[in-house]
Amino acid sequence: MSEPNTPRAPGEPRKPEQDITGQVARENGVVETETGMIDHGLSTDGLGSPALEARGLVKDFRGPRQGFLRRSTFRAVKGVDLSLHRGRITALVGQSGSGKSTVGRMLAQLIPITEGTLLLDGTDVTNAKGNAFRRYTNRVQMTLQDPFASLNPVHRVSYILGRALTIHGKAKGTEACEAASIELLKKVNLNPPERYLHRFPHELSGGERQRISFARALAAEPEVLLADEPVSMLDVTIRKEILDLMDHLCSSENLAVLYITHDLGSARTYSDDTLVMYHGEVVERGSSAQVIDDPRxxxxxxxxxxxxNPRRRREEQTRRGDA
Ligand SMILES: Nc1ncnc2c1ncn2[C@@H]1O[C@H](COP(=O)(O)OP(=O)(O)OP(=O)(O)O)[C@@H](O)[C@H]1O
Ligand SMILES: [Mg+2]
Structure with a gap:
């Protein structure tokens, strides 16, 4: 590759403007970094310090043992930077296996971080242990991709919420836990709340289970909510209700939300910023309007x-003259 400052030969196309950090400026402030990531600029730029920030997150998984050979290592996440601000939703999108849940699990510290740094309100909390880890889980909560698997089928809702409230030190004793659980159920619009307290997870619909997952996460009174595919298991008619609830909780509880999804349409509607993951890397990021309406x-x-995309399909049918 030629030096950025060598003069252009006659007839040679103009090189994109390049600065000393190796970033290539594109039109309208869009920048291509030296790793090839397209950066439109986030809507949170200039908003001040994030609630949770990840720098250069890397995750290696070890492969299965193969006889006498050394176990291979598979890099599932290859240096992801992201920041989550209170009162805003950031979408993390990408195809299956791109590393979205692994990023979420590292942010929640459910799995060890191979490399990189996590900052909570500017304090380094990477691979926190003991009390520091407990304090961290009070402030950063994750709802898992499969609410069927994450709610223990042998316990009633009252136990599931009561246990979360007790673990996070928010209520103690049966009466206090029940009163606090009722407030949580109201927050997630399960009405009348008393009706849900004594049910088992299998007695709830998929949408109701997802609401219970949100209620359990809220029991910790967190600042950050990591929502891993909250609607992927749900009927399309229920999805909007659950995403509206996530959006409402983001504002009413002033949460910094990471919305992990395959669905770019809902990312466009429900998130402020979008990060696109591909093979463990973020390849494009910016405000959701920029990334999804003007992908680069x-x-x-x-x-x-x-x-x-029903609208695009209709437009194509009209162009082809189909009925
Ligand atoms: N515990 C693990 N051990 C080994 N490999 C893993 C483990 N967890 C995830 N992986 C691998 O890491 C890669 C990323 O997985 P991840 O679950 O983060 O993807 P994803 O983007 O969330 O996919 P999906 O959209 O299907 O949920 C995949 O190749 C997966 O097989
Ligand atoms: Mg996943």
């Missing part, structure tokens, strides 16, 4: 082209 990375374009 080849992979984001492919992801959008693969997404079902």
């Amino acid at each position: 990375h080849e992979y984001t374009r492919r992801l959008l082209a693969a997404a079902p």
Whole structure:
């Protein structure tokens, strides 16, 4: 590759403007970093310090043992930076296996971080242990991809919420836990709340289970909510209700939300910023309007082209003259 400052030969196309950090300036402030990531600039830029910030997160998983050979290592996440601000939703999108849940699990410190740094309100909390870890889990909560698996089927809602309230030191004793659980159920619009307290998870619909997952996360009174595919298991008619609830909780509880999803359409509607992951890397990021309405990375374009889009289909049918 030629030096950025060598003069252009006659007829040679103009090189993109390049600064000393190796970033290539594109039009309208869009920048391509030296790793090839397209950065439109986040809507949180200039908002001050984030509630939770990750710098250079890396996750290696060890492969299975193969006889006498050394176990191979698989890098599932390859240096992800992100920041979550209170009162805002950031979407993390990408195809299956791109590393979204692994990023979420590292942010929640459910799995060890191989490399990188986590900052909570500016304090380094990477791989926190003991009391520091307990304090961290009070402030950063995650709802898991599969609410069927994450709610223990042998316990009633009253026990599930009461236990979360007790663990996080928010209520003690049966009466206090029941009163606090009722408040949590109201927050997630399960009405009348008393009706839900004594049910088992299998007696709830998928949407109700997801609401219980949110209620359990709220029991800790967190600042950060990591919502891993909260609607992927749900009927399309229920999805909007649950995403509206996530949006409402983000504002009413002033939460910094990471919304992990395959669905670019809902990321456009419900998030302020979007990060697109591909093979363990963030390849494009910016405000959700910029990334989804004006995608610049080849992979984001492919992801959008693969997404079902009834309007685009109708337009194509009209162009082809189909009925
Ligand atoms: N515990 C583990 N051990 C080994 N490999 C793992 C482990 N967890 C995840 N992986 C691998 O890491 C990669 C990323 O997985 P991850 O679950 O983060 O993807 P994802 O983007 O959340 O996918 P999906 O959209 O299907 O939920 C995958 O190749 C997966 O097989
Ligand atoms: Mg996942």
